Amino acid sequence: MIQVIGQWLPYLMQGAWVTVKITLLSGVVAMLFAMLSGLGKLSSLTPVRWLASGYIELFRAASLLVLLFWVYFALPIAGLELSKTWSAVLAIGLNIGAYGGEIVRSAIQAIPKGQYEASIALNLSPLTRMRSVILPQAIVRMLPPMGNLWIEMLKATSLVYFITMADLTYEAMILRNNYYTDTPIIFGLLLLIYYVLASCIAAPVKWLERKLTAWR
Amino acid sequence: MWSWDYAMDVSVILLRALPAALLAAACGFVIASTVGLLIAALIRSRFASVRRVASSVAHFIRSTPLLVQLFFLYYSLPMLVPVSMTAFWTGAIGLGLHYSTYMSEVYRSGIDALPKGQWEAATALNLSKRRTWFSIVLPQAIPPVLPIMGNYLIVIFKETPTLSAITYVELLLRAKNEASVTYRVFEPFTIVGIIFIVCSLMMSLLVARLEKRWGRRPSA
Numbered sequence: 001m002i003q004v005i006g007q008w009l010p011y012l013m014q015g016a017w018v019t020v021k022i023t024l025l026s027g028v029v030a031m032l033f034a035m036l037s038g039l040g041k042l043s044s045l046t047p048v049r050w051l052a053s054g055y056i057e058l059f060r061a062a063s064l065l066v067l068l069f070w071v072y073f074a075l076p077i078a079g080l081e082l083s084k085t086w087s088a089v090l091a092i093g094l095n096i097g098a099y100g101g102e103i104v105r106s107a108i109q110a111i112p113k114g115q116y117e118a119s120i121a122l123n124l125s126p127l128t129r130m131r132s133v134i135l136p137q138a139i140v141r142m143l144p145p146m147g148n149l150w151i152e153m154l155k156a157t158s159l160v161y162f163i164t165m166a167d168l169t170y171e172a173m174i175l176r177n178n179y180y181t182d183t184p185i186i187f188g189l190l191l192l193i194y195y196v197l198a199s200c201i202a203a204p205v206k207w208l209e210r211k212l213t214a215w216r
Numbered sequence: 217m218w219s220w221d222y223a224m225d226v227s228v229i230l231l232r233a234l235p236a237a238l239l240a241a242a243c244g245f246v247i248a249s250t251v252g253l254l255i256a257a258l259i260r261s262r263f264a265s266v267r268r269v270a271s272s273v274a275h276f277i278r279s280t281p282l283l284v285q286l287f288f289l290y291y292s293l294p295m296l297v298p299v300s301m302t303a304f305w306t307g308a309i310g311l312g313l314h315y316s317t318y319m320s321e322v323y324r325s326g327i328d329a330l331p332k333g334q335w336e337a338a339t340a341l342n343l344s345k346r347r348t349w350f351s352i353v354l355p356q357a358i359p360p361v362l363p364i365m366g367n368y369l370i371v372i373f374k375e376t377p378t379l380s381a382i383t384y385v386e387l388l389l390r391a392k393n394e395a396s397v398t399y400r401v402f403e404p405f406t407i408v409g410i411i412f413i414v415c416s417l418m419m420s421l422l423v424a425r426l427e428k429r430w431g432r433r434p435s436a
Contacts, residue, residue, distance in 0.1 A: 061416040062409060063374040066388055070405045073395075077217060077402040151279060158281035162381070169284055176291070184292035191280045191288065198279035 004182065005189065008175055015171030016193060022088050022157045022167065027150060029093025030100055037097065038104025039130075052101065059098035065159050067091045072163045088160040096153045103149065107141040108134060140212045147205030151198045158194075168193060223403045226394055230407055233390035234415075240307050240386060241373040247312025248372065249365065252319025256327065257349070259320065274317040283378050286310040290382040307379035311372055318371075322364045326357035359430050366423035370416050377408075387411060 033055070040052030059067075072087040082090065111134050119129040161169040172190040176183050258270035277285070289310050294300045301309070330353060338348040380389035391404035 057417070058413065061413045061420070063377055063412040063416075065377040065380075066405070066409045066412055069388065069392075070409050073401045074405040155279075155281040158283045159378070161283065169281070169287075172284075173287075181295075184288075184296050187284065187288040187292045190284050191276075194280045194284060195276055202279075 015168035019168040025089040026092035030096040033097025034100025037101030056098045056101045064095045084165045103145045107138040150201045237376040237386040243308035244311030245369045248315035248319045251316035255320035256323035278317040282314045303384040326361035363427035370419045
């Protein structure tokens with residue numbers, strides 16, 4: 001049995017690498033959109049606020065798998081053809097980014113009013129106020145929900161199986177075709193690998209959280 | 217690129233698949249609510265071992281993708297134990313189990329928000345464990361978290377396209393089948409996307425009304 005698993009591992013590792021890659025790339029897109037939309041929703045400019053709310057509401061209401069299908073299969077008809085990787089990164093990043101936007105907004109709104117008033121009293125410019133006073137405190141508050149969001153993102157990458165990208169789930173399905181009688185072991189192993197990957201996200205987030213709140 | 221005639225035809229076909237998606241979501245939601253309550257109760261058990269096992273299992277389920285769990289339930293469970301479930305029930309149970317771990321957190325926030333005096337008063341009145349839970353704790357803990365539960369119904373509904381992987385014909389698989397017959401993909405997938413956005417926005421309006429009615433909302 002151990003020997004057979006040893007034969008599978010190279011394929012699964014190859015798939016795991018694709019999963020990690022998609023997670024990291026969509027993570028960058030998601031964090032960027034989360035910051036932009038979270039800050040945009042608090043902007044004093046009405047059009048910016050509308051744009052940010054519109055993005056958040058629309059992409060939170062959309063179903064991720066349908067969005068992925070739409071980006072990969074329908075968008076080329078409209079003239080925009082993206083590779084599998086970029087379709088996946090764009091769909092997952094935009095969807096998760098909308099959830100992240102709400103996290104950013106609520107973390108910034110949770111900062112006590114006194115911090116704004118003190119910054120104004122110290123004659124800090126709005127940019128410095130945001131960058132050196134509000135955001136450092138808000139990021140500490142964002143950390144736990146963002147950590148959960150990254151795990152949601154890791155789980156969401158399994159959906160790229162539908163557009164036949166060779167991620168972890170896809171590799172496991174191929175193995176299943178070749179070793180049909182071992183199906184339960186393959187899927188058990190697959191669940192375990194996802195669990196380990198999720199733990200790899202949770203552990204550093206916890207460490208960072210402890211480190212950033214050490215002064216309290 | 218966009219043909220209105222075809223869009224109209226395909227809309228009718230797709231809307232006929234909407235009840236299937238809603239039914240799967242509703243069944244998944246009922247299972248998630250029930251199992252979630254059970255997990256929340258087990259995590260508060262007197263026995264440390266029960267607490268530990270319940271929270272580890274919940275953590276494991278929450279950390280792994282629904283898609284893989286569905287594959288496990290649909291393709292390998294029948295090889296391990298002599299049961300075979302239809303795609304619908306596998307999907308409903310998979311959705312239910314996955315989101316029960318989220319739902320247990322929702323219940324937990326509701327139960328934790330309850331003042332300690334309520335538990336103490338129940339003990340002082342010599343109420344049994346069962347009466348404490350069903351007559352004192354739950355009637356006060358659940359109403360404030362109903363809007364959050366409603367939000368999870370929306371989340372579950374948006375996850376139903378994943379059931380297409382285990383051959384359950386809901387909106388997305390219907391659209392895919394339609395596209396494979398006509399070779400036109402733009403209209404079916406766009407319409408499915410619109411149906412999901414409209415349905416979830418309508419459901420979240422309902423949840424907002426629920427929230428207004430039940431007032432305070434404990435922080436999750």
